Amino acid sequence: MSFENAINLSIRVTPNSHENVKAFGLPGVVEKSFRAQGFVGAIEEGGHLNCRILSMAPHGMGTHTESIRHIVEDGPGVCDVAPLTPFRVRLITLSTVSLGATEETYLAGEPADQVITNSRLKVYLKGFDGKGLIIRTNGELNKTCVDYTSRNPTYFTSEAMANIARSIDHLLVDLPSVDRESDHGLLLNHRSFWKVEVGETRLKSDSRVERTISEMVYAPAHVKDGDYWCLIAVPNIDTDALPCRVLIWK
Numbered sequence: 500m501s502f503e504n505a506i507n508l509s510i511r512v513t514p515n516s517h518e519n520v521k522a523f524g525l526p527g528v529v530e531k532s533f534r535a536q537g538f539v540g541a542i543e544e545g546g547h548l549n550c551r552i553l554s555m556a557p558h559g560m561g562t563h564t565e566s567i568r569h570i571v572e573d574g575p576g577v578c579d580v581a582p583l584t585p586f587r588v589r590l591i592t593l594s595t596v597s598l599g600a601t602e603e604t605y606l607a608g609e610p611a612d613q614v615i616t617n618s619r620l621k622v623y624l625k626g627f628d629g630k631g632l633i634i635r636t637n638g639e640l641n642k643t644c645v646d647y648t649s650r651n652p653t654y655f656t657s658e659a660m661a662n663i664a665r666s667i668d669h670l671l672v673d674l675p676s677v678d679r680e681s682d683h684g685l686l687l688n689h690r691s692f693w694k695v696e697v698g699e700t701r702l703k704s705d706s707r708v709e710r711t712i713s714e715m716v717y718a719p720a721h722v723k724d725g726d727y728w729c730l731i732a733v734p735n736i737d738t739d740a741l742p743c744r745v746l747i748w749k
């Protein structure tokens with residue numbers, strides 16, 4: 500497999516539709532036609548061309564990549580940290596367990612929560628020296644068209660995230676967040692990955708500003724676990740999270 504046969508791991512989003520993946524009760528992508536002084540940016544309404552205005556909440560509308568600025572006020576935007584060149588990733592598939600059935604921890608967790616544990620993760624990280632990790636969870640959900648809102652989706656134990664944070668700079672997951680949906684705003688795993696203490700709202704000298712997290716990344720079943728090249732393409736807009744296209748190839 501080469502770049503010409505790259506596989507797309509981003510989920511298609513259809514504006515103005517309810518048939519999309521969604522999370523956190525955020526609005527979906529809205530597309531409107533631009534209008535001004537006789538100009539109509541819609542061919543179907545007699546305009547000469549289509550000229551749309553899009554509004555979106557990247558964290559809740561589909562596949563997106565975020566930078567440390569998601570949790571601090573002064574970090575770089577995702578357009579400045581998403582790598583411009585391909586990097587090595589390992590794609591792995593993990594089954595989840597309930598938090599109450601493991602020795603591992605998550606401060607704001609409840610025993611029935613489904614979690615990704617370090618005890619299942621660690622064997623896959625051994626011997627891998629690439630910078631990227633793609634985690635596919637095996638569940639019954641239709642990951643390309645599900646509303647995760649109020650469903651308390653799977654997240655990571657603190658031990659799993661601590662291990663990832665030792666060597667991985669670009670973490671990609673099929674979940675809407677690496678943290679619990681309702682965690683009292685602690686964002687413990689985001690903080691541990693980017694090295695920002697709870698309560699801090701600004702960068703520290705040792706914060707990992709170069710790192711990214713991509714969420715709601717969908718690897719179809721025909722894509723096998725293994726090592727790939729990966730490219731995360733985002734628009735050049737200076738903000739904390741952007742819709743992205745994730746490509747992988749051998």
Ligand SMILES: [Zn+2]
Pocket residue numbers: 557558563565675676714740
């Ligand atoms: Zn997000």
